[in-house]
Amino acid sequence: NAGVTQTPKFQVLKTGQSMTLQCAQDMNHEYMSWYRQDPGMGLRLIHYSVGAGITDQGEVPNGYNVSRSTTEDFPLRLLSAAPSQTSVYFCASSRSLAGAFNEQFFGPGTRLTVL
């Protein structure tokens, strides 16, 4: 299994540009989520999904959109990038069986810089 994969690894955008961060998992996990990591802030939840067709907002959803058309993929869209979105983005997935104590598996991250 490849686990959780993310593309691209690095990206530089100009303010106002749009882009999609890709996330895929091959473990048939129902739950997927996106976090951003900023220095001294830990990881903060952006959006999450408990299954195909179901998404919900996390702690910091503004400026980001998500959709979940398949179990495997959970892309994160930045519609109009802002310098405040400069961060490292992590995708994670887990099984849904009896929920909360299932390990979340993290991807390697995408480092995004918005100029």
Added chain:
Amino acid sequence: AQSVTQLGSHVSVSEGALVLLRCNYSSSVPPYLFWYVQYPNQGLQLLLKYTSAATLVKGINGFEAEFKKSETSFHLTKPSAHMSDAAEYFCAVTDGGSGGSNYKLTFGKGTLLTVNP
């Protein structure tokens, strides 16, 4: 709402010394608690988790943590630090609520562990 506080953003120890990374949680329901490790330029990897089965939890790489409800703490320890333990460590909590909320991890701000030779 649940929250996690990690005391000390940076901890420095000598190789062979005890490692103690502190985590206190706040939760209105019995929590599930986790420690993750992040090596430089990598994603997060689970070290250990508490799910109410036992208060002393053993994880990978010789780490363990003890859940103390009276102190609302879940401190991470390792008896003898190794150079390879140098990384950032995150404590996280989720509650046992229904639906999607029980998957939402709330992370502490992290503690960077430096191991000196």
